[in-house]
Amino acid sequence: MVSLWGSRKDDPDSAEAQGQNAENAHDFEQNSEHQEPTERTSLLPREETHRFLSPDDPAVSPYNLWSVRALRAFSLCALGISFVWWTFLLVSIFVSPPLMHARGSGFFAFSYTTLAVIYLVLGLLFFAVPSKQMTIWGGIFSLILLVNMIIIISVPRIRLEEGWVGIASVVWAAVVSMYQIAQNRAVTWGKREEEERLTGREETRRSLREWMAVLCEMIILIIMAIAVVLFTSTLILRARDASLEPRGRLYSVHGNAYNVHLVCIGNRTANDPDQPTILLEGGEGPVEHTLQPFIDDTYQHGVINRYCYWDRPGLGWSDNAPSPHSAGMSADVLSEALALADESGPWVVVSAGVGSIYSRLFASRHLLEVSGIFLIDPLHESYLDDVGQPGRGFVLWLRGIISPLGLDRLAGAIIRGRTREDRTIGRSAYQTGKFIKAKLQENLVAVTMTAAEVQSARHIQMGETPLVVVSSGQKILQDSHWAARQEDLSHITNNLLSWDVVHDAPHEVWTNGEGRQVLEKRLREMVDASRAHR
Incomplete structure (x- = not known):
C-alpha cells in the first residue's frame, strides 16, 4: 500500500543509508543464528534472506x-x-x-x-x-x-x-x-x-x-x-x-422490594366513626399536580374532614415496582401501605382518568371498607386497548432509553427554570425515567392482566355502594363512544347518586369553574350518602 502522506526522512537510495541497512541486516543475521527464538522471532516464517521489509508490508503488524x-x-x-x-x-x-x-x-x-x-x-x-x-x-x-x-x-x-x-x-x-x-x-x-x-x-x-x-x-x-x-x-x-423531602411517609411494600409514598391530611373524629376518609387516586400524572390541590381546597372549605393520597409506583416519591406490574398489583400495594400506616377507612375513593381503573379495583377488594365511589371523567376499560397499543409501548421504551441524556429535563431547568417540584410531582414529571418506566409497565399489561382484573372487579362490586360520575362535556362532544362508556360506568353499582356532564369542562374537570362547583357539590352529597350507607 502506498502512503499519500509524508515521505521518508532518510533517502533509501543514498550510499550511507544502504551501508547502514547492510550492517543492520548482517547484525540481525548473526543474532538470529546464535539466539533462541523469542516472541518476536518465532511467529514469522524464517527466510534465508533477512532484508528489512517495507513499512507498508502487511507482515509489519x-x-x-x-x-x-x-x-x-x-x-x-x-x-x-x-x-x-x-x-x-x-x-x-x-x-x-x-x-x-x-x-x-x-x-x-x-x-x-x-x-x-x-x-x-x-x-x-x-x-x-x-x-x-x-x-x-x-x-x-x-x-x-x-x-x-x-x-x-x-x-x-x-x-x-x-x-x-x-x-x-x-x-x-x-x-x-x-x-x-x-x-x-x-x-x-x-x-x-x-x-x-x-x-x-x-x-x-x-x-x-x-x-x-x-x-x-x-x-x-x-x-x-x-x-x-x-x-x-x-x-x-x-x-x-x-433533596426534596416527601410530604408524607415512605412505606416499604411487596416484601421490602420498594417504597411507596402515602399522605393523610386531617384528624380522625373519635365520636363519629362513620365519617369517611377521601382516598385519592391520581390520573395520568402525579396526583399532587392534578387532583390533590382541588381536594385540598375542599378540605380547607370544610366540605370534607380528612383525605389521603398516594403516589402509584414510579410516580412522585414512590419507587418503581418490579415488572410486570398491573393495576390490581397497585391496588394491593395501596392496601399494604394503608395497613402499615394504620389507616382503615371507611373510604370514599375519588379518582380521575386512568386512575379510575385503579380505584375501582381497590373498591372491589375492600367491599366493606369502601362506602362511596366518586369517578371524575373516568377511563372505561374498553379504552385499555389504547393504553396498551404496541406503538405507544415502543415510543415509551425509546423515551426511556434516551432519558439518561436528560435533554428535556436539562433544557427545562436551564432555559425554563423548572424547579425540583416541577420535575418530581409537577408539570415536568413525565420526563423522568421512573415515570416513563411506570407508563411502560402500564402499557405492557393493559390488555392482558389489567383488563382481566377490571372485568373481575365489575362482577364482584357491591351493588349498594353510592356512586357519582362527573364527565367532561368536551370529551363527550369529541367522541360519542366516550359518552356511551361514561353512561355504562354509571351502572357499576345500583346506587347512582348522580351522573353529571359539565358541558364546557375539559378532561380534568376540576380546572373549569363550573366543574369545580359541580364536583364540590357532589362530593358533599357523597359524604352524606356514605355516612347513611354505613
Whole structure:
C-alpha cells in the first residue's frame, strides 16, 4: 500500500543509508543464528534472506506478538461479558429477573452498559490503529465516569434507586475506559517494536486509510463524550431533586422490594366513626399536580374532614415496582401501605382518568371498607386497548432509553427554570425515567392482566355502594363512544347518586369553574350518602 502522506526522512537510495541497512541486516543475521527464538522471532516464517521489509508490508503488524493477540482475545471476552449483561438489563426493563430489580427505572444502568459495549467495539475495530486521541479520550471518560460513580454512591436516594445493578454498571463502564487506555498503549508499543524489528525504525507517518480510521474514531469518541457529559448533568439534576423531602411517609411494600409514598391530611373524629376518609387516586400524572390541590381546597372549605393520597409506583416519591406490574398489583400495594400506616377507612375513593381503573379495583377488594365511589371523567376499560397499543409501548421504551441524556429535563431547568417540584410531582414529571418506566409497565399489561382484573372487579362490586360520575362535556362532544362508556360506568353499582356532564369542562374537570362547583357539590352529597350507607 502506498502512503499519500509524508515521505521518508532518510533517502533509501543514498550510499550511507544502504551501508547502514547492510550492517543492520548482517547484525540481525548473526543474532538470529546464535539466539533462541523469542516472541518476536518465532511467529514469522524464517527466510534465508533477512532484508528489512517495507513499512507498508502487511507482515509489519503488532499482531505478530502473542501478547498483543492475547490482549485482543481478552477484549473479545470483555465484549462478550458486556453484551450478556446488556441483554439482561434490556430484558429487565420488561420482566424483572430475580435479584435484579432496581427501585429506579433501570435506564441508567442500561445506558452505562451500552456505553461500555460501544467502547469495546470501537477498541476492537481500530485495534491495530492506536492513537494518542484514544488514550486522551479514555482518560477523560474514566474521570467523568468516576464522577458519575461518586454521585450515585454518595447520594442515598440515587444509590437506593440504582441499586447494585446500577452501581455495577457504572463501575464496569469506568473499568472499560481505563482498560482501553492500557490496550491502546500496549498496541502502540507492539506496533513500534515490530516496525523497528522488521523495517529498521519506527514508522511515524500514516496512510490515508489510517487517517480515515482515526477520523471515524474521533467522531464516535466525541459523540460518546457528549453522552457521558449529559449523563453526568442529569445525575447532578437527580441529586438536586433527591433533596426534596416527601410530604408524607415512605412505606416499604411487596416484601421490602420498594417504597411507596402515602399522605393523610386531617384528624380522625373519635365520636363519629362513620365519617369517611377521601382516598385519592391520581390520573395520568402525579396526583399532587392534578387532583390533590382541588381536594385540598375542599378540605380547607370544610366540605370534607380528612383525605389521603398516594403516589402509584414510579410516580412522585414512590419507587418503581418490579415488572410486570398491573393495576390490581397497585391496588394491593395501596392496601399494604394503608395497613402499615394504620389507616382503615371507611373510604370514599375519588379518582380521575386512568386512575379510575385503579380505584375501582381497590373498591372491589375492600367491599366493606369502601362506602362511596366518586369517578371524575373516568377511563372505561374498553379504552385499555389504547393504553396498551404496541406503538405507544415502543415510543415509551425509546423515551426511556434516551432519558439518561436528560435533554428535556436539562433544557427545562436551564432555559425554563423548572424547579425540583416541577420535575418530581409537577408539570415536568413525565420526563423522568421512573415515570416513563411506570407508563411502560402500564402499557405492557393493559390488555392482558389489567383488563382481566377490571372485568373481575365489575362482577364482584357491591351493588349498594353510592356512586357519582362527573364527565367532561368536551370529551363527550369529541367522541360519542366516550359518552356511551361514561353512561355504562354509571351502572357499576345500583346506587347512582348522580351522573353529571359539565358541558364546557375539559378532561380534568376540576380546572373549569363550573366543574369545580359541580364536583364540590357532589362530593358533599357523597359524604352524606356514605355516612347513611354505613
